[in-house]
Amino acid sequence: MRDLNTPLDDAELDRLDRFLLDRIDKDADTEGKDEGVLDVSELDGMFTAVVSGPVSVLPSQWLPAVWGDFEPLWKNKQEFEAVFSLMVRHMNDIVFALLDGTREFEPLFLERKVKGKTYTIVDEWCEGYCRGMALAAE
DSSP states (O other): OOOTTSOOOHHHHHHHHHHHHHTSOTTOOOTTSOOOOOSHHHHHHHHHHHHHSSSOOOHHHHHHHHHTTOOOOOSSHHHHHHHHHHHHHHHHHHHHHHHHOSSOOOOOOEEEEETTEEEEEOHHHHHHHHHHHHTTOO
């Protein structure tokens, strides 16, 4: 495992993105259920709200929000620790970007290409930010 202060590289971001979506079985009944966070852009938004808010939000509070009603079934402790460390490293990267001042904070927006044109998708990030704010609504 890398130092928890090392930003995720593109391959690790892709791995975390795939994990978030693939943790819900394609045949699962999702009707009326909270699917939790489904991609890294939404996770980025949620973590940005969590770390920039006025109160501390512990992993015991934000992790259930990530899973929603679909907490993964872990093969072993190491699998959980690998995914959790990716999340913590990404959260720490956001903290350093907001506090450091030597680099500009940049939200992790997704992009889609349609007919050769690239569109920036911000909806997922905003949904995540709202999810994160709700964790400390009081």
